[in-house]
Amino acid sequence: MVERIKDVGEFGLIRRIRELLDREGVSTPGVTLGIGDDTAAFLPRPGCEILITCDSLVEGRHFLPDWITFEALGRRAMVQNISDIGAMGGRPLYALVSLGLKEDLPLEKIDDLYRGFLKELNPFQASIIGGNLTRCGAELFIDITLIGEAEQGKTLKRGGARKGDALLVSGCPGRAAAGLDLLLHRPDDPRLKDHPLVRAYQTPTHRARLGEKVARAGWATAMIDISDGFLGDLGHILSESRVGARLFPERFPIPQELKEAAEELGRNPLAFFLGPSDDYELIITCPPENAEKILDLGKALDPPVSLTVVGAINDRPEVITLAAGDGTETPVSLGGWDHFLEKTRRRKNG
Amino acid sequence: MVERIKDVGEFGLIRRIRELLDREGVSTPGVTLGIGDDTAAFLPRPGCEILITCDSLVEGRHFLPDWITFEALGRRAMVQNISDIGAMGGRPLYALVSLGLKEDLPLEKIDDLYRGFLKELNPFQASIIGGNLTRCGAELFIDITLIGEAEQGKTLKRGGARKGDALLVSGCPGRAAAGLDLLLHRPDDPRLKDHPLVRAYQTPTHRARLGEKVARAGWATAMIDISDGFLGDLGHILSESRVGARLFPERFPIPQELKEAAEELGRNPLAFFLGPSDDYELIITCPPENAEKILDLGKALDPPVSLTVVGAINDRPEVITLAAGDGTETPVSLGGWDHFLEKTRRRKNG
Numbered sequence: 001m002v003e004r005i006k007d008v009g010e011f012g013l014i015r016r017i018r019e020l021l022d023r024e025g026v027s028t029p030g031v032t033l034g035i036g037d038d039t040a041a042f043l044p045r046p047g048c049e050i051l052i053t054c055d056s057l058v059e060g061r062h063f064l065p066d067w068i069t070f071e072a073l074g075r076r077a078m079v080q081n082i083s084d085i086g087a088m089g090g091r092p093l094y095a096l097v098s099l100g101l102k103e104d105l106p107l108e109k110i111d112d113l114y115r116g117f118l119k120e121l122n123p124f125q126a127s128i129i130g131g132n133l134t135r136c137g138a139e140l141f142i143d144i145t146l147i148g149e150a151e152q153g154k155t156l157k158r159g160g161a162r163k164g165d166a167l168l169v170s171g172c173p174g175r176a177a178a179g180l181d182l183l184l185h186r187p188d189d190p191r192l193k194d195h196p197l198v199r200a201y202q203t204p205t206h207r208a209r210l211g212e213k214v215a216r217a218g219w220a221t222a223m224i225d226i227s228d229g230f231l232g233d234l235g236h237i238l239s240e241s242r243v244g245a246r247l248f249p250e251r252f253p254i255p256q257e258l259k260e261a262a263e264e265l266g267r268n269p270l271a272f273f274l275g276p277s278d279d280y281e282l283i284i285t286c287p288p289e290n291a292e293k294i295l296d297l298g299k300a301l302d303p304p305v306s307l308t309v310v311g312a313i314n315d316r317p318e319v320i321t322l323a324a325g326d327g328t329e330t331p332v333s334l335g336g337w338d339h340f341l342e343k344t345r346r347r348k349n350g
Numbered sequence: 351m352v353e354r355i356k357d358v359g360e361f362g363l364i365r366r367i368r369e370l371l372d373r374e375g376v377s378t379p380g381v382t383l384g385i386g387d388d389t390a391a392f393l394p395r396p397g398c399e400i401l402i403t404c405d406s407l408v409e410g411r412h413f414l415p416d417w418i419t420f421e422a423l424g425r426r427a428m429v430q431n432i433s434d435i436g437a438m439g440g441r442p443l444y445a446l447v448s449l450g451l452k453e454d455l456p457l458e459k460i461d462d463l464y465r466g467f468l469k470e471l472n473p474f475q476a477s478i479i480g481g482n483l484t485r486c487g488a489e490l491f492i493d494i495t496l497i498g499e500a501e502q503g504k505t506l507k508r509g510g511a512r513k514g515d516a517l518l519v520s521g522c523p524g525r526a527a528a529g530l531d532l533l534l535h536r537p538d539d540p541r542l543k544d545h546p547l548v549r550a551y552q553t554p555t556h557r558a559r560l561g562e563k564v565a566r567a568g569w570a571t572a573m574i575d576i577s578d579g580f581l582g583d584l585g586h587i588l589s590e591s592r593v594g595a596r597l598f599p600e601r602f603p604i605p606q607e608l609k610e611a612a613e614e615l616g617r618n619p620l621a622f623f624l625g626p627s628d629d630y631e632l633i634i635t636c637p638p639e640n641a642e643k644i645l646d647l648g649k650a651l652d653p654p655v656s657l658t659v660v661g662a663i664n665d666r667p668e669v670i671t672l673a674a675g676d677g678t679e680t681p682v683s684l685g686g687w688d689h690f691l692e693k694t695r696r697r698k699n700g
Binding site: 044048055058061135143145152 | 389401404405406450480488507575
């Protein structure tokens with residue numbers, strides 16, 4: 001018989017989760033009080049800023065339970081948050097997990113969800129120190145608060161990009177969006193689950209280790225992770241820094257698999273690269289003389305992370321242009337994912 | 351025309367919220383990065399532990415939008431969390447607000463919700479430094495993460511109660527449950543909204559200022575706030591401290607209004623005092639010689655908070671008895687609210 005939440009109740013479920021975390025999780029230095037009191041508590045390290053972020057996934061909105069395992073769901077929920085800490089140049093430490101759960105959910109699915117969280121947290125020696133469980137009716141939700149630390153004054157914000165800076169991107173943005181489109185295009189093809197683009201969508205990777213190294217080195221001027229799509233998140237840097245960007249589409253890192261998927265889907269691969277996509281890659285700006293050193297930081301990671309110079313910052317606030325090899329420049333719209341408008345944002349771009 | 355979320359989109363809504371917070375909120379020392387980047391950041395004070403808690407409210411589960419204003423909803427959501435920080439002896443500093451919202455919600459309701467948050471945060475010079483907005487379908491949810499601080503080593507946990515300790519409670523537990531029952535009993539009576547018990551249910555008060563003073567004084571051994579009901583939360587202290595409690599029902603603070611409501615509802619007022627009720631009062635244990643000093647701490651607050659000695663701690667693990675004036679003792683079940691079982695928990699109590 002499958003055991004479900006309603007069979008053990010809230011307190012039985014909390015006990016089960018604590019046991020799983022004790023068995024399969026790690027312990028993070030600094031925790032003075034973990035799960036099981038009114039609050040969790042920790043002692044911050046002197047000389048460090050505390051970083052804090054939260055992000056949620058809602059059933060039907062960000063995932064469909066039939067399309068994703070609970071372990072993959074847990075990984076994705078945690079990666080979102082780790083990516084945000086990494087994009088500031090920080091290192092994840094402690095997570096609080098708040099869940100809205102249906103009472104007939106099998107307990108094994110909850111185990112899988114927490115195993116997904118731990119798969120992402122354990123490599124950082126980061127741990128779950130608290131949270132909240134409540135019953136929901138129609139839509140399961142996962143809301144994670146992640147706390148990290150960064151050396152005081154070493155965080156990398158969105159507002160630091162300067163005219164003349166080089167514009168770098170890690171990995172290959174657009175892969176997750178293409179993976180999702182493949183799933184929508186061939187919903188009944190079981191082979192798709194092993195397709196690299198579908199995997200990029202289901203279990204994306206964060207670049208938090210790269211982000212921390214870049215921030216510590218002090219060579220960059222601004223950094224952001226891509227969760228609204230390349231143009232959307234570049235737009236955040238441009239508006240906070242009051243600058244513009246000239247992009248070199250011929251240099252965009254577009255892998256063969258993305259070109260093939262775009263052809264199958266009848267779309268331009270550039271649209272995947274630029275448009276809404278949850279890739280959790282990093283956009284980084286830096287003085288041009290530092291670009292090569294930052295590329296080397298990526299190469300030195302294990303596994304290495306490829307970085308590409310895809311543009312340059314100029315002083316035309318919030319204007320983005322595509323510069324072709326023949327010298328022509330085309331303005332493009334700043335577009336990003338808007339949860340409520342459900343379309344790419346459009347702004348005047350001069 | 352009523353302006354709704356879908357008219358302005360996620361980014362328009364974020365802008366509106368930031369403007370409201372700038373206008374009507376306060377700024378908290380230590381914030382190095384507020385709303386508008388990948389994470390928020392703050393610089394912790396040396397010698398302080400960081401406390402962190404999260405709690406959520408889900409539509410249909412914890413509230414019905416037709417029965418409560420959005421300002422009251424915001425206050426209640428924040429009070430839950432402030433109460434947890436206070437129950438550790440801490441002071442609230444920073445909040446992250448994660449919302450699941452329906453796209454047709456009028457923007458004015460969102461303003462009201464944030465005004466409710468600020469009404470509770472501003473008196474502490476505490477502020478909202480981040481959060482997340484997402485769209486939901488059927489059930490609105492509010493998930494708040496609250497961060498506080500306490501002097502290192504001065505937090506009051508659940509596990510410190512010792513044999514011989516006095517057992518104190520603030521205010522009058524059970525008022526919120528009686529208020530809810532009155533609403534269910536007379537759903538169409540418009541006068542009820544001003545009834546003190548209904549107000550206790552709709553906009554409960556936390557005891558965080560008392561909690562902080564008690565912890566700093568160092569006179570108490572354990573503390574918890576009541577969110578599962580008096581017996582349920584006393585049970586947490588007893589199980590974590592491995593002790594039992596003898597209660598003196600004749601001393602229970604049961605106000606006239608609660609007696610009258612119990613009579614109208616055909617219930618025993620003791621059941622309201624002991625049973626599930628979200629009152630956010632504090633249960634405190636301390637050596638008997640400190641009890642009077644803690645009562646005085648409550649009296650010295652502005653406004654004063656009444657405290658009552660309602661029992662004594664003994665060494666019978668997790669056993670609770672009611673001691674009548676005639677010397678007889680009756681064991682009672684440990685009961686608390688369980689979100690998934692939806693009934694009071696029952697444990698063997700010896």
